[in-house]
Amino acid sequence: MARRVLIKGNEAIAMGAIEAGCRFYFGYPITPQNDIPEYMSATLPKVGGVFLQAESEVASINMLLGASATGARAMTSSSSPGISLKQEGISYLAGSEIPAVVVNMSRSGPGLGGIHPSQGDYFQATRGGGHGDYRTLVLAPSTAQENYDLTILAFDLADRYRNPVVILGDALIGQIKEPVELKPYHKKPPQKDWALTGNEGRPQRILKSLYLADGELTEQNWKLAKKYARMAKEVRFEEYLTDDAEMIVAAFGSVARILKTSIDILREKGRKIGLLRPITLYPFPSAAVRRAAEKSGHLMVVELNTGQMVEDVRLAVEGVAPVDFYGRPPGSIPTPDELAHEVDKAWKKRRA
Known part of the structure; x- marks a missing residue:
């Protein structure tokens, strides 16, 4: 039991x-x-x-x-x-x-x-x-x-x-x-x-x-x-609020769990934003990432580094949609509000 x-x-x-x-x-x-x-x-x-x-x-x-x-x-x-x-x-x-x-x-x-x-x-x-x-x-x-x-x-x-x-x-x-x-x-x-x-x-x-x-x-x-x-x-991934998303954030591990709250914050402001979380980093969910790009027309990658998984995302997207990136090198853990601010900046930049 x-x-x-x-x-x-x-x-x-x-x-x-x-x-x-x-x-x-x-x-x-x-x-x-x-x-x-x-x-x-x-x-x-x-x-x-x-x-x-x-x-x-x-x-x-x-x-x-x-x-x-x-x-x-x-x-x-x-x-x-x-x-x-x-x-x-x-x-x-x-x-x-x-x-x-x-x-x-x-x-x-x-x-x-x-x-x-x-x-x-x-x-x-x-x-x-x-x-x-x-x-x-x-x-x-x-x-x-x-x-x-x-x-x-x-x-x-x-x-x-x-x-x-x-x-x-x-x-x-x-x-x-x-x-x-x-x-x-x-x-x-x-x-x-x-x-x-x-x-x-x-x-x-x-x-x-x-x-x-x-x-x-x-x-x-x-x-x-x-x-x-x-x-x-064996590819595995999770999607969170992606059905109607006009922008999808890709993230894995610890930063992905923080981003769920960030996306909830942005949803309350009327932003149609979702999350795609790779669970298998190899094999990478390239097909799912590409579908997300085709569907939403805008991706963003957030990582606790200066940019690594973003390379796999861009390879999967193959230019179908723009891919923004926000990295937080180690030394501090971003809050949901901080990440919501960075995601919102990318949202506004593409729609200016």
Whole structure:
């Protein structure tokens, strides 16, 4: 039976992971995601799982690779600089087609930056981030409830495509405390006929990302590319008050939840404005964005950075409609009134 609890966003991720069958967690502390390893350290042993605080982010991602290679559901989490250190391992996971879940509760940067919420890791998450020609599925929650639900989904998608899945949140999404409905997970674990399970009198299994024979790596990369193309059917997004909108704002994660109130404020002033929120950042909801542009004739992108997702929006729109942008680099969180003011400015500018 489902039950409702008041918890932090980070705790919701940890609870979702355990509910989905995650029994191995490897990590290293960094603010603002430390509630995740704290919860896992206390809870995983009670359900027969293993928590291990590694000596570094580099060690933790490679421990994750080893555990996931046996077919177990495993996860790591970190924040921005820590995720940067994990990039080589994430590339190895993708190249070896090993499923895993990687959580980034991002903080501000570049460099050490600070612990404020930021969406500056969008490029890193959606472009692979590490070396080589690969992709990761990327899920962007905007509530504590979605932290729970999308973590469960992340494990299913990782197994479905034998690929790493990134959950991209930020300090606001991780630290916010909200009611969350904890829904039971009833799916059967998938059969993993590729997993390394020791000598069982079966044909040999090899998981690798090193291909040295002539043409072998080319063939493997095309195989991966076809898989990434199949991922396109996993696209997810939310629309808010878009049916009659004459301008649609595109935003993800924490800033999208603030914008809902901003749009309500503007609606009271007679502005027909809606919101399109990508939930999957990869695959990106390009078709939905283009339809929004064709329907409304005016898009605006708002991000907690100096401009990253706006590039994907403009690629999707292909000049069908103007795309305005407002960015708020890390250091402060915009209020609904501040964002309403910026959106209203863009509205008026196009109608002057």
